Amino acid sequence: MIEFLSQPWHWSIAGAAIALLMVLLLWFGGKFGVSSNLRTFCTLAGAGKVSDFFKWDWKAQIWNLVFITGAVIGGFIASHYLVSSEPLNISESTVSYLSSVGITTPQDFSNGGGFVPAEIFSDPFSLKGLIILIIGGFFIGFGTRYAGGCTSGHAISGLSNLQLPSLIAVVGFFIGGLAMTWLILPSILKL
Amino acid sequence: MIKFIKFLIAGVVFGIIMTKSEAISWFRIQEMFRFESFHMYGIIGVAVGLGALLTFILKKVDAKTMYGTELNLTPKAMSVTRYLVGGTIFGLGWAMTGACPGPLFTLLGHGIWSIAIVIASATFGTFVYGMLRSKLPH
Numbered sequence: 001m002i003e004f005l006s007q008p009w010h011w012s013i014a015g016a017a018i019a020l021l022m023v024l025l026l027w028f029g030g031k032f033g034v035s036s037n038l039r040t041f042c043t044l045a046g047a048g049k050v051s052d053f054f055k056w057d058w059k060a061q062i063w064n065l066v067f068i069t070g071a072v073i074g075g076f077i078a079s080h081y082l083v084s085s086e087p088l089n090i091s092e093s094t095v096s097y098l099s100s101v102g103i104t105t106p107q108d109f110s111n112g113g114g115f116v117p118a119e120i121f122s123d124p125f126s127l128k129g130l131i132i133l134i135i136g137g138f139f140i141g142f143g144t145r146y147a148g149g150c151t152s153g154h155a156i157s158g159l160s161n162l163q164l165p166s167l168i169a170v171v172g173f174f175i176g177g178l179a180m181t182w183l184i185l186p187s188i189l190k191l
Numbered sequence: 192m193i194k195f196i197k198f199l200i201a202g203v204v205f206g207i208i209m210t211k212s213e214a215i216s217w218f219r220i221q222e223m224f225r226f227e228s229f230h231m232y233g234i235i236g237v238a239v240g241l242g243a244l245l246t247f248i249l250k251k252v253d254a255k256t257m258y259g260t261e262l263n264l265t266p267k268a269m270s271v272t273r274y275l276v277g278g279t280i281f282g283l284g285w286a287m288t289g290a291c292p293g294p295l296f297t298l299l300g301h302g303i304w305s306i307a308i309v310i311a312s313a314t315f316g317t318f319v320y321g322m323l324r325s326k327l328p329h
Contacts, residue, residue, distance in 0.1 A: 005207075005211070008211065008213065009208075009211040009212050011212065011229070011230050011231075011233030011234045011237065012233060012237050013212075014208055014211065014212030014214065014234045014237075014238075015212075015233060015234045015235065015236065015237025015238040015240075015241065016237055016238070016241055017204075017208045017212075018208060018212075018234070018238040018242075019237070019238045019239075019240075019241035019242040019245060020241075020245075021201060021204060021205055021208065022238075022242055022245075023242075023245050023246075023249070024201055025198075025201060026249070026256065026262045026263060026264070027254075027256055027257055027262075028197055028198060028201065028256065028257060029256040029257065029258055029260060029263070030198060030263065031263040031264075034291075034292040034293040034296070035292040035317075037292070038292065038313055038314050038316075038317040039317055039321070041314045041317070042314060042317055042318045042321060045314075045318075047318055047321060050322065051318075051321040051322050051324070053320075053321035053322075053324050054318075054321050062195070063194075063195060063198045064198075066195045066198040066199050066202065067198045067199070067201060067202040067205070068202060068293075068296045069199060069202060069296075070198065070199040070200065070201060070202015070203040070204075070205065070206065071202045071203075071205050071206040071209070071293060071296040071297050071300070072202075072206065072296050072297065072299050072300040073199075073202070073203050073206060073300060074202060074203040074204060074205055074206015074207045074208075074209070074210070074297060074300060075206040075209070075210055075215075075296070075297035075298060075299065075300025075301045076206075076300035076301070076302075077203065077206070077207060077300075078206060078207045078210035078211060078297075078300075078301075079210065079300065079301040079302065082207065082210070082211065084211075088213055088216055088218060088219070090216075090218045090219070090222055090228070091222055091227040091228045093225070093227045094218065094221055094222040094225055094227045094228070097225065098218070098221065105218055114216075115210075115213070115215055115216040115217065115218070115298065115301065115303070116216070116217045116289065116298065116303055116306075117217055117218070120217075120305075121217075121303055121305045121306070122305070124305035124308055129305070132287045132288060133288065133305060133308040133309050133312065134308060134309075134312045135284075135287065135312075136283075136284045136287030136288035136309060136312075137284065137288060137308065137309035137310065137311070137312025137313040137315075137316065138284070138312050138313065138315060138316040138319075139280050139281060139283045139284025139285075139287065139316065140281060140284035140285065140288065140290075140291070140292065140295075140309070140312075140313040140316060141284075141312065141313030141314055141315060141316025141317040141318075141319075141320070142277075142280055142281075142316035142317065142319055142320045143277050143278065143279070143280030143281025143282070143283070143284055143316070144277070144281050144292060144313075144317070145277070145316075145317045145320040145321070146273055146276065146277025146280060146281075146320055146327065147273060147274050147276075147277025147278040147280075147281055148267065148273065148274070148277065150281060150291050150292045150293075151285075151291040151292075151293065152291070152292070152293055154274075154278070155235060155239070156235070156238050156239060156242060157242070158267060159239045159242070159243070160238075160239055160242030160243045160245070160246045161243075161246050161264055161266075162243065162246075163266060163267050164269065165267040165268070165269055165270065165274050166267060166274075168271055168274040168275050168278065169274040169275070169277065169278035170278065171275065171278065172274060172275045172276065172277065172278020172279040172280075172281070172282060173278050173279075173281060173282040173285060174224075174282060175275075175278070175279045175282060176278065176279035176280060176281060176282020176283040176284075176285070176286065177220075177223075177224045177282035177283070177285050177286040178224055178282075178286075179279075179282075179283065180224075180282065180283045180285075180286035180287055181221065181224035181225060181286045182224075182225075184283075185286060185287060188287075
């Protein structure tokens with residue numbers, strides 16, 4: 001069983017599992033949407049004192065904090081007990097492009113990672129590390145709340161519910177993602 | 192307490208799915224935005240296709256939650272600005288960090304501690320949005 005789960009999962013299996021998880025969360029009385037937890041963090045840190053946006057019924061969202069706690073534990077379990085023997089099968093053209101901008105694609109899981117580039121995440125206080133992690137994080141938090149959801153809330157839950165606003169948000173995700181990937185990120189990576 | 196355990200288990204399953212599907216990989220997100228692999232499109236496509244079918248059926252049979260209450264399928268208020276502008280800003284951050292909010296937490300479980308900087312910064316971003324909200328076009 002462990003061996004079976006440890007191999008890399010085909011995209012169709014992963015996609016189906018996400019859809020089933022979304023239905024399960026609906027049945028549990030919740031919904032699939034991770035980014036609203038960031039708003040709860042702000043409320044817990046006392047942001048309700050300075051903005052009414054953070055005075056909300058966050059207690060009704062405690063289940064979502066429990067869910068992301070589970071996501072941390074799931075990451076721990078998967079990275080310790082379900083490690084694949086094969087490296088990520090990243091396309092040759094991406095690997096060679098990344099190498100041209102100074103990013104090495106890991107060829108094994110030996111250092112426990114393999115999911116993120118060491119040049120950024122193992123050296124977070126380098127110039128490019130700081131720019132990517134701090135500004136990137138800011139965009140994620142600001143953008144998801146402005147748009148009212150992230151990949152889980154809009155791209156998966158919203159599109160599944162045929163919501164036009166979610167389609168507009170997903171178009172936005174790609175406008176921003178493509179602009180960053182093609183126009184801006186190459187220069188940051190070369191820093 | 193008991194009612195939270197199911198969400199904890201669902202979260203654990205989510206973390207495992209995100210890891211084994213490699214959707215938490217910075218490299219997979221680069222590959223997706225460079226259109227150099229079908230992998231991420233396959234995951235999202237199947238999730239939305241099956242998700243839409245299941246959501247349609249749930250509405251058709253008027254399914255309820257396990258507590259007998261209405262499912263949380265509230266329609267989103269229509270607008271263009273907030274979704275397009277907010278979505279674009281999120282997309283910039285998604286391509287930089289290679290992670291959307293769900294994977295941020297799963298990567299933390301992988302012991303990639305620097306992701307905590309992204310989580311802290313994202314929380315600050317949400318705070319700034321809350322402060323500027325009344326001044327932004329929605």
